[in-house]
Amino acid sequence: MSEPLLDRDELALLASIGRGPDARSTDIPSGGGTPFWLERMVRYCSRCGTKLEPGIPPGEDRERMHCPACGFIAYVNPRVVVTTLPVTKTGELILIRRGIEPGYGSWAQPGGFLEVDETVSEAAVRETLEETGLLVQPGELIGLYSRLEAAVVTLVFEAEVLGGQAHACAETLDVRPYAPADVPWAEIAFKSSYWGIRDWLRLRHPEVDVPQAFSGRVGL
Numbered sequence: 542m543s544e545p546l547l548d549r550d551e552l553a554l555l556a557s558i559g560r561g562p563d564a565r566s567t568d569i570p571s572g573g574g575t576p577f578w579l580e581r582m583v584r585y586c587s588r589c590g591t592k593l594e595p596g597i598p599p600g601e602d603r604e605r606m607h608c609p610a611c612g613f614i615a616y617v618n619p620r621v622v623v624t625t626l627p628v629t630k631t632g633e634l635i636l637i638r639r640g641i642e643p644g645y646g647s648w649a650q651p652g653g654f655l656e657v658d659e660t661v662s663e664a665a666v667r668e669t670l671e672e673t674g675l676l677v678q679p680g681e682l683i684g685l686y687s688r689l690e691a692a693v694v695t696l697v698f699e700a701e702v703l704g705g706q707a708h709a710c711a712e713t714l715d716v717r718p719y720a721p722a723d724v725p726w727a728e729i730a731f732k733s734s735y736w737g738i739r740d741w742l743r744l745r746h747p748e749v750d751v752p753q754a755f756s757g758r759v760g761l
Protein backbone atom coordinates (compact mmCIF):
# COMPACT_ATOMS: atom_id res chain seq x y z
CA MET A 542 0.00 0.00 0.00
CA SER A 543 1.26 3.47 -0.75
CA GLU A 544 1.51 6.26 1.76
CA PRO A 545 -1.32 8.78 1.93
CA LEU A 546 -0.67 12.06 0.13
CA LEU A 547 -2.10 14.25 2.87
CA ASP A 548 -0.25 15.86 5.73
CA ARG A 549 -0.85 15.17 9.41
CA ASP A 550 -3.37 17.98 9.94
CA GLU A 551 -5.38 16.91 6.94
CA LEU A 552 -5.38 13.30 8.13
CA ALA A 553 -6.56 14.42 11.56
CA LEU A 554 -9.33 16.45 9.96
CA LEU A 555 -10.45 13.47 7.95
CA ALA A 556 -10.36 11.23 11.00
CA SER A 557 -12.52 13.71 12.91
CA ILE A 558 -15.32 13.27 10.40
CA GLY A 559 -14.88 9.54 10.06
CA ARG A 560 -13.21 9.37 6.69
CA GLY A 561 -9.78 8.29 5.64
CA PRO A 562 -7.56 9.07 2.69
CA ASP A 563 -7.00 5.44 1.91
CA ALA A 564 -7.75 1.89 2.95
CA ARG A 565 -9.95 2.76 5.84
CA SER A 566 -13.49 1.74 6.43
CA THR A 567 -16.40 4.09 6.56
CA ASP A 568 -19.89 3.93 5.14
CA ILE A 569 -20.60 6.64 2.63
CA PRO A 570 -23.35 6.38 0.05
CA SER A 571 -22.68 6.04 -3.65
CA GLY A 572 -23.40 8.98 -5.95
CA GLY A 573 -21.62 11.46 -3.74
CA GLY A 574 -19.15 12.58 -6.36
CA THR A 575 -15.41 12.72 -5.95
CA PRO A 576 -14.32 12.47 -2.30
CA PHE A 577 -13.25 15.94 -1.22
CA TRP A 578 -9.79 14.80 -0.13
CA LEU A 579 -9.18 13.46 -3.61
CA GLU A 580 -10.65 16.50 -5.35
CA ARG A 581 -8.20 18.66 -3.43
CA MET A 582 -5.39 16.92 -5.27
CA VAL A 583 -6.84 17.97 -8.60
CA ARG A 584 -6.46 21.73 -8.54
CA TYR A 585 -4.75 22.82 -11.72
CA CYS A 586 -5.09 21.97 -15.38
CA SER A 587 -2.45 19.45 -16.34
CA ARG A 588 -2.59 20.78 -19.91
CA CYS A 589 -2.29 24.56 -19.40
CA GLY A 590 -1.84 25.16 -15.66
CA THR A 591 -5.02 27.21 -15.12
CA LYS A 592 -6.88 26.70 -11.85
CA LEU A 593 -9.62 24.14 -12.36
CA GLU A 594 -13.24 24.92 -11.56
CA PRO A 595 -15.99 22.67 -10.20
CA GLY A 596 -19.30 22.24 -11.98
CA ILE A 597 -20.86 20.34 -14.85
CA PRO A 598 -18.75 20.83 -17.98
CA PRO A 599 -20.43 21.10 -21.42
CA GLY A 600 -21.44 17.68 -22.68
CA GLU A 601 -21.12 16.03 -19.28
CA ASP A 602 -23.82 14.91 -16.90
CA ARG A 603 -22.09 15.24 -13.56
CA GLU A 604 -19.83 17.62 -11.75
CA ARG A 605 -16.19 17.39 -12.63
CA MET A 606 -13.25 19.65 -12.11
CA HIS A 607 -12.55 21.29 -15.45
CA CYS A 608 -10.44 24.01 -17.00
CA PRO A 609 -12.14 27.33 -17.90
CA ALA A 610 -9.29 28.22 -20.24
CA CYS A 611 -8.82 25.18 -22.44
CA GLY A 612 -11.76 22.91 -21.60
CA PHE A 613 -9.71 20.10 -20.14
CA ILE A 614 -11.75 17.82 -17.86
CA ALA A 615 -9.98 16.18 -14.95
CA TYR A 616 -11.59 12.74 -14.77
CA VAL A 617 -11.09 11.11 -11.40
CA ASN A 618 -11.52 7.36 -11.23
CA PRO A 619 -10.92 4.72 -8.57
CA ARG A 620 -7.56 3.05 -8.32
CA VAL A 621 -7.13 -0.70 -8.33
CA VAL A 622 -5.68 -2.45 -5.29
CA VAL A 623 -4.54 -6.03 -5.90
CA THR A 624 -4.38 -8.38 -2.92
CA THR A 625 -3.98 -12.10 -2.28
CA LEU A 626 -5.12 -14.65 0.24
CA PRO A 627 -2.04 -16.91 0.22
CA VAL A 628 -2.89 -20.45 1.23
CA THR A 629 -0.18 -22.83 2.42
CA LYS A 630 0.09 -26.48 1.43
CA THR A 631 -1.50 -27.39 4.77
CA GLY A 632 -4.46 -25.09 4.15
CA GLU A 633 -3.56 -22.18 6.38
CA LEU A 634 -4.17 -18.57 5.40
CA ILE A 635 -1.21 -16.19 5.45
CA LEU A 636 -1.92 -12.74 6.89
CA ILE A 637 0.37 -9.81 7.53
CA ARG A 638 0.47 -7.48 10.49
CA ARG A 639 0.74 -4.01 9.05
CA GLY A 640 3.76 -1.91 9.89
CA ILE A 641 2.46 1.29 8.30
CA GLU A 642 -0.61 3.46 8.53
CA PRO A 643 -3.40 3.14 7.89
CA GLY A 644 -4.12 0.18 10.09
CA TYR A 645 -0.74 0.00 11.82
CA GLY A 646 -0.57 -3.14 13.98
CA SER A 647 -3.67 -4.72 12.46
CA TRP A 648 -3.89 -7.81 10.28
CA ALA A 649 -4.68 -7.79 6.59
CA GLN A 650 -3.97 -9.72 3.45
CA PRO A 651 -0.90 -8.71 1.41
CA GLY A 652 -1.49 -6.36 -1.49
CA GLY A 653 -1.03 -2.92 -2.95
CA PHE A 654 -1.74 -0.58 -5.81
CA LEU A 655 -1.64 -1.92 -9.33
CA GLU A 656 1.15 -0.33 -11.34
CA VAL A 657 0.39 0.98 -14.82
CA ASP A 658 2.85 -1.40 -16.49
CA GLU A 659 1.80 -4.71 -14.96
CA THR A 660 -1.12 -7.10 -15.09
CA VAL A 661 -3.26 -7.82 -12.04
CA SER A 662 -1.70 -11.26 -11.79
CA GLU A 663 1.81 -9.82 -11.87
CA ALA A 664 0.86 -7.29 -9.20
CA ALA A 665 -0.51 -10.08 -7.01
CA VAL A 666 2.77 -11.99 -7.19
CA ARG A 667 4.90 -8.87 -6.72
CA GLU A 668 3.03 -7.42 -3.78
CA THR A 669 2.82 -10.75 -1.99
CA LEU A 670 6.53 -11.35 -2.42
CA GLU A 671 7.34 -7.82 -1.23
CA GLU A 672 5.18 -8.00 1.87
CA THR A 673 5.59 -11.63 2.93
CA GLY A 674 8.69 -13.09 1.26
CA LEU A 675 6.48 -15.79 -0.26
CA LEU A 676 6.19 -16.72 -3.91
CA VAL A 677 2.58 -17.39 -4.86
CA GLN A 678 0.55 -18.47 -7.85
CA PRO A 679 -2.66 -16.44 -8.01
CA GLY A 680 -5.71 -18.61 -8.59
CA GLU A 681 -9.41 -17.95 -8.28
CA LEU A 682 -10.69 -14.42 -7.98
CA ILE A 683 -12.54 -14.38 -4.67
CA GLY A 684 -14.03 -10.93 -5.06
CA LEU A 685 -13.90 -7.33 -6.24
CA TYR A 686 -14.86 -4.80 -3.62
CA SER A 687 -15.57 -1.08 -3.98
CA ARG A 688 -14.60 1.19 -1.13
CA LEU A 689 -15.90 4.62 -2.04
CA GLU A 690 -14.37 6.41 0.91
CA ALA A 691 -10.92 5.30 -0.23
CA ALA A 692 -11.65 5.64 -3.97
CA VAL A 693 -10.33 2.15 -4.59
CA VAL A 694 -11.51 -1.12 -6.04
CA THR A 695 -9.86 -3.98 -4.18
CA LEU A 696 -9.36 -7.25 -5.96
CA VAL A 697 -8.81 -10.38 -3.87
CA PHE A 698 -7.17 -13.47 -5.37
CA GLU A 699 -6.86 -16.80 -3.68
CA ALA A 700 -3.20 -17.75 -4.13
CA GLU A 701 -1.20 -20.93 -3.69
CA VAL A 702 2.06 -20.61 -1.78
CA LEU A 703 4.74 -22.14 -4.00
CA GLY A 704 7.82 -21.29 -2.01
CA GLY A 705 9.90 -18.55 -0.47
CA GLN A 706 10.45 -17.81 3.19
CA ALA A 707 7.86 -15.91 5.20
CA HIS A 708 9.38 -12.88 6.85
CA ALA A 709 8.44 -9.39 7.93
CA CYS A 710 9.63 -6.51 5.75
CA ALA A 711 9.75 -2.73 5.88
CA GLU A 712 5.97 -2.44 5.77
CA THR A 713 5.01 -5.50 7.81
CA LEU A 714 5.54 -6.25 11.50
CA ASP A 715 4.75 -9.93 11.20
CA VAL A 716 3.71 -12.58 8.72
CA ARG A 717 1.97 -15.69 9.96
CA PRO A 718 -0.36 -18.50 8.97
CA TYR A 719 -3.82 -18.78 10.46
CA ALA A 720 -6.03 -21.84 10.52
CA PRO A 721 -9.32 -20.99 8.80
CA ALA A 722 -11.18 -21.07 12.12
CA ASP A 723 -8.64 -18.79 13.82
CA VAL A 724 -8.83 -15.61 11.75
CA PRO A 725 -8.32 -12.68 14.17
CA TRP A 726 -11.50 -10.85 13.20
CA ALA A 727 -11.29 -8.17 15.89
CA GLU A 728 -7.82 -7.24 14.71
CA ILE A 729 -8.51 -7.15 10.99
CA ALA A 730 -7.56 -3.80 9.52
CA PHE A 731 -9.96 -3.08 6.71
CA LYS A 732 -13.46 -3.78 5.58
CA SER A 733 -12.15 -5.13 2.28
CA SER A 734 -10.01 -7.63 4.22
CA TYR A 735 -13.11 -8.72 6.09
CA TRP A 736 -15.09 -9.08 2.88
CA GLY A 737 -12.36 -11.03 1.08
CA ILE A 738 -11.62 -13.44 3.92
CA ARG A 739 -15.34 -13.89 4.59
CA ASP A 740 -16.03 -14.81 0.98
CA TRP A 741 -13.03 -17.13 0.81
CA LEU A 742 -14.20 -18.97 3.92
CA ARG A 743 -17.74 -19.27 2.56
CA LEU A 744 -16.29 -20.82 -0.57
CA ARG A 745 -13.66 -23.12 0.91
CA HIS A 746 -14.65 -23.61 4.54
CA PRO A 747 -18.42 -23.09 4.87
CA GLU A 748 -18.31 -24.89 8.22
CA VAL A 749 -16.35 -22.01 9.76
CA ASP A 750 -18.34 -19.31 11.54
CA VAL A 751 -17.80 -15.81 10.14
CA PRO A 752 -18.84 -12.61 11.95
CA GLN A 753 -21.90 -10.99 10.43
CA ALA A 754 -20.21 -7.64 10.09
CA PHE A 755 -16.82 -6.02 10.03
CA SER A 756 -15.66 -5.30 13.54
CA GLY A 757 -11.99 -4.78 13.02
CA ARG A 758 -9.76 -1.81 13.28
CA VAL A 759 -9.53 1.16 11.02
CA GLY A 760 -6.62 3.41 10.20
CA LEU A 761 -4.86 6.11 12.18
Ligand SMILES: [Zn+2]
Pocket residue numbers: 586587588589590591608609610611612613
Ligand atom coordinates in the same frame (compact mmCIF):
# COMPACT_ATOMS: atom_id res chain seq x y z
ZN1 LIG B 1 -6.37 24.08 -19.26
